[in-house]
Amino acid sequence: MENFTFKNTTDIRFGKDRLETELQAAIAQFGPKVLVTYGGGSIKKSGLYERVIQALAGLDVTELSGIEPNPKIASVRAGQKLVKDNDIDVILAVGGGSVIDASKVIASAKFYDGDPWDLVLDSKKRFAIDQLPVVDILTLAATGTEMNTGSVISNPETKQKLGTGGPNTPSVSFLDPSLTFSVSKWQTAAGSIDIFSHLTEQYFDQKGYENDVRNGLIEGIMRTVIKWAPVALREPDNYDARANLMWASTMALNGLPRTGNVNSWSVHPIEHELSAYYDITHGVGLGILTPHWLDFIYSADTKPYFVSLGRNVWDLAGDDDAVATQTIAKTREWLASLEVPTTLPGVGIETDQDFEAMAKSAVQVNHLDHNAFVKMTVADVRNLLEASMK
Amino acid sequence: MENFTFKNTTDIRFGKDRLETELQAAIAQFGPKVLVTYGGGSIKKSGLYERVIQALAGLDVTELSGIEPNPKIASVRAGQKLVKDNDIDVILAVGGGSVIDASKVIASAKFYDGDPWDLVLDSKKRFAIDQLPVVDILTLAATGTEMNTGSVISNPETKQKLGTGGPNTPSVSFLDPSLTFSVSKWQTAAGSIDIFSHLTEQYFDQKGYENDVRNGLIEGIMRTVIKWAPVALREPDNYDARANLMWASTMALNGLPRTGNVNSWSVHPIEHELSAYYDITHGVGLGILTPHWLDFIYSADTKPYFVSLGRNVWDLAGDDDAVATQTIAKTREWLASLEVPTTLPGVGIETDQDFEAMAKSAVQVNHLDHNAFVKMTVADVRNLLEASMK
Known part of the structure; x- marks a missing residue:
């Protein structure tokens, strides 16, 4: 058997009915300024958005919406601006693999002054800098991003879709299966x-x-x-x-x-x-x-x-x-x-x-x-x- | 399926030939004062003791030997005195489940002024206090203590053998299968x-x-x-x-x-x-x-x-x-x-x-x-x- 190193510090909160009692503390441990990231309108339709905003009452919430499937570097660039302008402490990603993947790279981009596509092209750059903690609420069972360091980001201009690794897995992942009842x-x-x-x-x-x-x-x-x-x-x-x-x-x-x-x-x-x-x-x-x-x-x-x-x-x-x-x-x-x-x-x-x-x-x-x-x-x-x- | 929480931060270093290049840094990240704990003479006979001491060159090493199978509270009491007297930063447990189990409780006992048997009788007491980091080098595949928070400690006077949980899993576990070739x-x-x-x-x-x-x-x-x-x-x-x-x-x-x-x-x-x-x-x-x-x-x-x-x-x-x-x-x-x-x-x-x-x-x-x-x-x-x- 080959030698290997394994370390994974993600705090998994698996199951239903946990957001109301646990989300506030899971975020607040990292500071009051939170960027909430999500995709299209589905979390608003399902009522999840309201639950999240209520659970975050008293914290200083900024939002980034519209992160697409096969997340694009444009979303990461928009997120980079928000985390820098608002001196964000922690990102709360609400969605599937695309939202969480983009959020992980945004978490690194706070500490990078250039174009975040550089970070995708060369993951080593991410290990040389800090990364904001990411908490997530998963709404799709698929990519596994909720407990690993990876992201896949697309650049339509260059026709590239590339994997990138960062130093950290998500800090806390809320895995509520009932949030996936509405998945097509x-x-x-x-x-x-x-x-x-x-x-x-x-x-x-x-x-x-x-x-x-x-x-x-x-x-x-x-x-x-x-x-x-x-x-x-x-x-x-x-x-x-x-x-x-x-x-x-x-x-x-x-x-x-x-x-x-x-x-x-x-x-x-x-x-x-x-x-x-x-x-x-x-x-x-x-x-x-x-x-x-x-x-x-x-x-x-x-x-x-x-x-x-x-x-x-x-x-x-x-x-x-x-x-x-x-x-x-x-x-x-x-x-x-x-x-x-x-x-x-x-x-x-x-x-x-x-x-x-x-x-x-x-x-x-x-x-x-x-x-x-x-x-x-x-x-x-x-x-x-x-x-x-x- | 029931709700559950899972978090395990142990850094696993699996495989052979890693102590010489990795042990020093794994210990030194927590400070220079290390208590090395072990059992009988088997790690001296096998040459492992020498390898460990050489890898720790430059650090301030204290030793506790003689931790028996079905580890006794007497060993924990002896360890408590050593970690307090020497203001130990980190414990390096070299051995099987017994040595590691005892070391975890010693790690808590540094921050407790009473008899450490109290901590075994009531695990809640351990969650109210700090715990020294424990690094281990496993020499027996059995108990799983190398990646969990548990210990089992015996008290021959009261004829009790009790499980106790602490707040932390080992910080780093070196799992070298070749160290178990000599296991009977x-x-x-x-x-x-x-x-x-x-x-x-x-x-x-x-x-x-x-x-x-x-x-x-x-x-x-x-x-x-x-x-x-x-x-x-x-x-x-x-x-x-x-x-x-x-x-x-x-x-x-x-x-x-x-x-x-x-x-x-x-x-x-x-x-x-x-x-x-x-x-x-x-x-x-x-x-x-x-x-x-x-x-x-x-x-x-x-x-x-x-x-x-x-x-x-x-x-x-x-x-x-x-x-x-x-x-x-x-x-x-x-x-x-x-x-x-x-x-x-x-x-x-x-x-x-x-x-x-x-x-x-x-x-x-x-x-x-x-x-x-x-x-x-x-x-x-x-x-x-x-x-x-x-």
């Missing part, structure tokens, strides 16, 4: 696929596989998502379904599933190209690409991974070859059952005109040609994108 | 059983079972221990076996496997009575009691837990009744395969003269009659002890 079928499916993809990206690792605690954890979270995503689609108000998906999202990307890992991810950087060029829903893009990627990495060398997944996640029995093949088929079948498109034309990508540029960028950004689980050349990525056309 | 077969088996018992105590919970991420995590760690304990017994220098057991020990009791739980534990408080009266090895005692406890809790109501364990941990197939019954048989078989005694006479307990007093105390200490997974009366505990005689 589309976003529920996309979020579940995002969680599942985080798990496959980490499961397939040339060294991490020696860590059986990690294997068991990943397999257990996979079983959770496979079981509960269809339930949440059928019964959006099913608390246990929403709760299991939410805790799965958090646990899938808080550092534990990659203890002992050495490889960089493959599917996410390719999907980031699709979202950067076409602004498609991240999770749906991952679902389209994943089965083709599994086909690509399958070989005699990698068969043991597929066999373990088949037996421990998909409850398959029989000889190894059959189990391995069925594992890919089962994955494809489950993804298709979630009622979101399974091809690129299904999300409006009708032409391969940008595939070469996308493939080059994906390989370069994540070193796919030398640090992926199974190395990928530009041609390999292009082929994977072509295969995803049908 | 007896202690390797006892440690593995301790890990396994932590998992069963948490798995059987009337509410926690709704959390499938938790279920998957526990089942995965169980599979890890079941697979690797026999390997470590056969090949004490097998790094992957020692590494998997060590990370299993840490993950089995760091708060994650009890997210959403409501019941108090059953087997541990009963075993604590055995150790308090007869000073037997904790893990061996747990292994003797556990199969009888599984027999006791098995019913139509609890069958689903046994079926899940059978399918997800023991790879059993067939109808539910057969799987559930086989789960208990498989557990008994695995425990017996570890080559430690499976009856109370096997550890020198030949008489039931103290069973009534032990049963009364266990029920009272852990509220077994109203908060256990399956409630236990004094008579139930007595029967369980009697059943463990053969």
Whole structure:
């Protein structure tokens, strides 16, 4: 097993009916000046906005609204101005992965005088400066940002969608499953696929596989998502379904599933190209690409991974070859059952005109040609994108 | 799923060859005056003591040696005097669960002027005072103390062995599997059983079972221990076996496997009575009691837990009744395969003269009659002890 370091200080407040009694103190411990960040109007429609503002009574509240899915650097720039102008003490992010991701970079940008896109391009700059504490109220089970240091920020001008890491995870994360009852079928499916993809990206690792605690954890979270995503689609108000998906999202990307890992991810950087060029829903893009990627990495060398997944996640029995093949088929079948498109034309990508540029960028950004689980050349990525056309 | 709070700030440094480059800074961040605590002479024989002292060069080192298995309050009292007299900044615990457990209470006792047994009897007193940071170098995979707030301290005068919680987990834990190559077969088996018992105590919970991420995590760690304990017994220098057991020990009791739980534990408080009266090895005692406890809790109501364990941990197939019954048989078989005694006479307990007093105390200490997974009366505990005689 490889050496690893693990430290994650996020204070998780999981469950319902906690904001009224706990939010004020969770914020006030960092000071009175809070920037509340959110997306479109959905938190106003649902009544969450009112609950939050009431819970913050007596504190000095500034607001940044309109943070979009696939959050744009423009929102971060606007937030940077607000945290500097108002000498903000703490950010309260209310929303899904996009709002929290943007808030983490805004939290660093308070201490940076240049354009915050510099911080996205070079994460090292963020480790050299301070970062405001971020408290969040999660409204979508998907990215895992509620318990990690990462963000993904898009720059439409440069057609880039890039991951960036900061020094700190959120200080406090309120995870109330009932806040996700109103999440649409589309976003529920996309979020579940995002969680599942985080798990496959980490499961397939040339060294991490020696860590059986990690294997068991990943397999257990996979079983959770496979079981509960269809339930949440059928019964959006099913608390246990929403709760299991939410805790799965958090646990899938808080550092534990990659203890002992050495490889960089493959599917996410390719999907980031699709979202950067076409602004498609991240999770749906991952679902389209994943089965083709599994086909690509399958070989005699990698068969043991597929066999373990088949037996421990998909409850398959029989000889190894059959189990391995069925594992890919089962994955494809489950993804298709979630009622979101399974091809690129299904999300409006009708032409391969940008595939070469996308493939080059994906390989370069994540070193796919030398640090992926199974190395990928530009041609390999292009082929994977072509295969995803049908 | 029940609401829960989870926060664990321990900085885990997992793997080999890290002390020389990382220990000095890990200690010095808290100040120059360090109390090094350890047990008998084994860390001197193995060369670990020398490595530690060299890594601490330039710091102001005080030592407390002789902390015994089932650590006694006398060691804590001696430690309290040392941390006060030398105005210690940080404790470095080098050893297994006993050394680390005692060190956590010593860390609180610096800020308490009375007898530290008061702090064990009433954990609330510890939350009202400060606690020195504890850094540890773990030499035995067993108790999980390296990533939690708990300690178990014995008082031979009062025949009590009690759990106590403090405000903080260890600040930094160095988990080097190669330091456990020299652990005896007896202690390797006892440690593995301790890990396994932590998992069963948490798995059987009337509410926690709704959390499938938790279920998957526990089942995965169980599979890890079941697979690797026999390997470590056969090949004490097998790094992957020692590494998997060590990370299993840490993950089995760091708060994650009890997210959403409501019941108090059953087997541990009963075993604590055995150790308090007869000073037997904790893990061996747990292994003797556990199969009888599984027999006791098995019913139509609890069958689903046994079926899940059978399918997800023991790879059993067939109808539910057969799987559930086989789960208990498989557990008994695995425990017996570890080559430690499976009856109370096997550890020198030949008489039931103290069973009534032990049963009364266990029920009272852990509220077994109203908060256990399956409630236990004094008579139930007595029967369980009697059943463990053969």
